[in-house]
Amino acid sequence: MNANWTKNGFVYLLILVAVVALFFSLFPQTSQVETQEISTIAEWIKQGKVASVSIVGDEVRVRPCVEGQNAVEKACKASDQVVISRKEPTPGLTEQLISLGVTTAQLNLIDLRVEPPSDVGNWLTFLGSLLPLVFIGALFFFLLRQAQGGNNQAMAFGKSRARMFTGDKPTVTFADVAGADEAKQELQEVVEFLKEPQKFAALGARIPKGVLMVGAPGTGKTLMAKAVAGEAGVPFFSISGSEFVEMFVGVGASRVRDLFEQAKRNSPCIIFIDEIDAVGRHRGAGLGGSHDEREQTLNQILVEMDGFDTDTNIIVVAATNRPDILDPALLRPGRFDRQVVMDRPDMKGRKAILEVHAKGKPLGADVDLESLARQTPGFVGADLENLLNEAAILTARRNKRKIGMPELQEAVERVMAGPERRSRIISDREKEIIAYHEAGHALVGHMLPNCDPIHKISIISRGMALGYTMSVPENDTVLKSKTKFEDELAMALGGRAAEALVFTDITNGAAGDLDRVTKMARSMVTQYGMSPKLGPMVFGRKDDLVFMGREISEQRNYSEDVAEDIDREVRRIVDDAYLRAKAILANYRDKLDLLAKTLIQKETLSHDEFLALLADLPAPLPQAPRGASPSSAGASSTPRPADDRRDPRGSLPSAPAPLPA
CATH class of the missing domain: 1.10.8.60 (Helicase, Ruva Protein; domain 3)
Structure with missing residues (x-):
C-alpha cells in the first residue's frame, strides 16, 4: 500500500492543487476593499476628499484624504484606505472626470498617476484559466492508471490474466496426490527435466512441449497440476481456457502472446491451462463464422507451442475431460507430446x-x-x-x-442417493409395496451368481428414491460379460416382478428400473453385439452437437427390417430377464414375504441381517441356457407376461410421475 501511495503521490498532489485552484477561481473570496462607481469618485474629487488616484489598466485605485483634511484647502495626506473603481476603456479617465463636472484645477490638487499592469497578475490570470484543463487532464490520467493497474484491468484487454506462482513455497506436492501412480510417474519425469536437464540432454532427449491430462471430472487433474508446481520449484503460470476469449475481437490471441512472453522471461517454467477445451475445440465447427475469435486464439496457441521461435524451456500442461473434441493439430507430437490419463481409481x-x-x-x-x-x-x-x-x-x-x-x-x-427424508408421509399400503419392491431386488440379486453381493436394503426415502437396494462388488472390474448383463437385468426387474406377483396391480415405482433395463438391453444389441440373431455388429451412428460436442441423436444406418429385428431382440432380452426374476420370486415366495415384513418393521437391513434371513437357502441358481428363460427353455421367443400390462403396440407404459425406487 505504501509503495502505491509513493508511486502515485505526484498525481494525488497535482489533483489536490488543481482542485483548490479551481475552487478559488470559480468561487473567488469577497474582497475587503471598498468599490465605488466612477461618478461617486468624481463627486469626492469636487469635495476635495481624494488625495491620490492610480490608474492600472481599467482599474482606478483611489486613496481618500485623512479624515479631517481637505485637498481644496491644502494638500491632504492620503489614508491607508483604498477605494476601487472601474473606468470605461475609452476615453481616458481625465476626460471621463471632466465630463462628470470635475474641473482642471480640482484635478491638479490630487496626485494622478498611470501605472503599468503587473506581470504577476497576468500570469495569475493565465494560470487561472489553465488550471481547469490541468485538472481534467490529471483526473483522466489518474483514472487510466487505476483502470490498468487495478484488479479488474478494465483497459488492459490484451494482457494475460495468468496467475504466477514462484514455486519456492509449495502448498501441494505429489505426496498429497493418491490413486494415480502412473500419471504421477509421467509428470515426475517432467519435473526431473526442469530440475536436471543435462541428464536428458546427454542422451539426446528433448524436453516435451506439452502434457495433456485427460480424465473424468473430479479425478484430480487440477490437483496434479498444483503438485507439479510444488515439486518443480520453477515459476508456474495458471490460467483457465475461458479467460482467453472476451467479447472484443483479437483479445484471445493477444493474451496468448502476452502469456508466452511472460513465460519466456521466466523460463524454465510451466504454463497450466485448465479446461483447454474452451479454446481448443476442433476448428471449423462454428456455423456462420461465429467462432472465429476462438479459432484465432487456438491458432496463436498452436504457433506459440510449436512455431519458429520454440527454443525455450517452457512446458505447457493442460487439463480437459473432453479430449474427443480437441483439434487434431493440438494433439500431434511436438505440441502435446504426452497424454496422461487420470482414470477413476480402483x-x-x-x-x-x-x-x-x-x-x-x-x-x-x-x-x-x-x-x-x-x-x-x-x-x-x-x-x-x-x-x-x-x-x-x-x-x-x-x-x-x-x-x-x-x-x-x-x-x-x-x-x-441423497439425504434421508423421514418426514415424507407414506401410507401403510405404499410402505408395503416399497418393501416388497426392494425385497424383490435383493432376493433376485442374491440368487443369481453374477450379481454383486447385497450390502444394504432400506425403505427409507432418500432424495428422489422411495427406497434402495445397495449392492457392492467384491472387486473392481473393467469388462462385463453377457451373463452378468442378463443377471443384472433380472435383478433390476425384480422389484416390478415382486409387485406383479404379490399385488393385483402394479405401480409406477419401477419407472427408473424400466428405463435402465431398456437402455441396457438396447446397448447389448446395438453396441456390444450380444444378440445371437443380429450378430457382432454395431447399429446406428451417433450425431454430436456442433457447438457442445454432445450426442443429440442417432443416425440410423440400417433398414426398417433390421430395426424391427432390433426391437424384437431387445424385447426378448427384457422378457427373459423378467420371467427369470418372477420365477425366482415364485419359488421363494416365503423368503420374499419374510424380507418384506422385516423391512416394514426395521426399515433397514444390513448385509449380515440379510444373510441371516436367507441362511437356509441353497446356493445361487445356475445360469439358464442362453436365449431361454427358466419358464420357457428352448422357446425361440418368450411369451409376454400376462400381468405386465402393455398397450396394444406392445411397449412399456409410460409412468405419469416417475418415482425411482
Whole structure:
C-alpha cells in the first residue's frame, strides 16, 4: 500500500492543487476593499476628499484624504484606505472626470498617476484559466492508471490474466496426490527435466512441449497440476481456457502472446491451462463464422507451442475431460507430446485417497477405510473428499468427538442417493409395496451368481428414491460379460416382478428400473453385439452437437427390417430377464414375504441381517441356457407376461410421475 501511495503521490498532489485552484477561481473570496462607481469618485474629487488616484489598466485605485483634511484647502495626506473603481476603456479617465463636472484645477490638487499592469497578475490570470484543463487532464490520467493497474484491468484487454506462482513455497506436492501412480510417474519425469536437464540432454532427449491430462471430472487433474508446481520449484503460470476469449475481437490471441512472453522471461517454467477445451475445440465447427475469435486464439496457441521461435524451456500442461473434441493439430507430437490419463481409481487407489483426506480428521477405532473403498466403486477423488467431509459434518451434528463408521456409512448413502427424508408421509399400503419392491431386488440379486453381493436394503426415502437396494462388488472390474448383463437385468426387474406377483396391480415405482433395463438391453444389441440373431455388429451412428460436442441423436444406418429385428431382440432380452426374476420370486415366495415384513418393521437391513434371513437357502441358481428363460427353455421367443400390462403396440407404459425406487 505504501509503495502505491509513493508511486502515485505526484498525481494525488497535482489533483489536490488543481482542485483548490479551481475552487478559488470559480468561487473567488469577497474582497475587503471598498468599490465605488466612477461618478461617486468624481463627486469626492469636487469635495476635495481624494488625495491620490492610480490608474492600472481599467482599474482606478483611489486613496481618500485623512479624515479631517481637505485637498481644496491644502494638500491632504492620503489614508491607508483604498477605494476601487472601474473606468470605461475609452476615453481616458481625465476626460471621463471632466465630463462628470470635475474641473482642471480640482484635478491638479490630487496626485494622478498611470501605472503599468503587473506581470504577476497576468500570469495569475493565465494560470487561472489553465488550471481547469490541468485538472481534467490529471483526473483522466489518474483514472487510466487505476483502470490498468487495478484488479479488474478494465483497459488492459490484451494482457494475460495468468496467475504466477514462484514455486519456492509449495502448498501441494505429489505426496498429497493418491490413486494415480502412473500419471504421477509421467509428470515426475517432467519435473526431473526442469530440475536436471543435462541428464536428458546427454542422451539426446528433448524436453516435451506439452502434457495433456485427460480424465473424468473430479479425478484430480487440477490437483496434479498444483503438485507439479510444488515439486518443480520453477515459476508456474495458471490460467483457465475461458479467460482467453472476451467479447472484443483479437483479445484471445493477444493474451496468448502476452502469456508466452511472460513465460519466456521466466523460463524454465510451466504454463497450466485448465479446461483447454474452451479454446481448443476442433476448428471449423462454428456455423456462420461465429467462432472465429476462438479459432484465432487456438491458432496463436498452436504457433506459440510449436512455431519458429520454440527454443525455450517452457512446458505447457493442460487439463480437459473432453479430449474427443480437441483439434487434431493440438494433439500431434511436438505440441502435446504426452497424454496422461487420470482414470477413476480402483479399490486400492480409493483407499489411498481416503487416507490422504483423512489426515487431520479424528477417526474412531472402528473405522475401516478398506471397507469404505470397497463400498464406493466408481467414486473419484472429489467424491471421496466429499464423503469424508459429509461424515465430519454428521459427527459434529451428533455432538461426537471422533468420526465413526456409522457416520461414514451414512455419508456414503448421502453421496449416492441423497439425504434421508423421514418426514415424507407414506401410507401403510405404499410402505408395503416399497418393501416388497426392494425385497424383490435383493432376493433376485442374491440368487443369481453374477450379481454383486447385497450390502444394504432400506425403505427409507432418500432424495428422489422411495427406497434402495445397495449392492457392492467384491472387486473392481473393467469388462462385463453377457451373463452378468442378463443377471443384472433380472435383478433390476425384480422389484416390478415382486409387485406383479404379490399385488393385483402394479405401480409406477419401477419407472427408473424400466428405463435402465431398456437402455441396457438396447446397448447389448446395438453396441456390444450380444444378440445371437443380429450378430457382432454395431447399429446406428451417433450425431454430436456442433457447438457442445454432445450426442443429440442417432443416425440410423440400417433398414426398417433390421430395426424391427432390433426391437424384437431387445424385447426378448427384457422378457427373459423378467420371467427369470418372477420365477425366482415364485419359488421363494416365503423368503420374499419374510424380507418384506422385516423391512416394514426395521426399515433397514444390513448385509449380515440379510444373510441371516436367507441362511437356509441353497446356493445361487445356475445360469439358464442362453436365449431361454427358466419358464420357457428352448422357446425361440418368450411369451409376454400376462400381468405386465402393455398397450396394444406392445411397449412399456409410460409412468405419469416417475418415482425411482
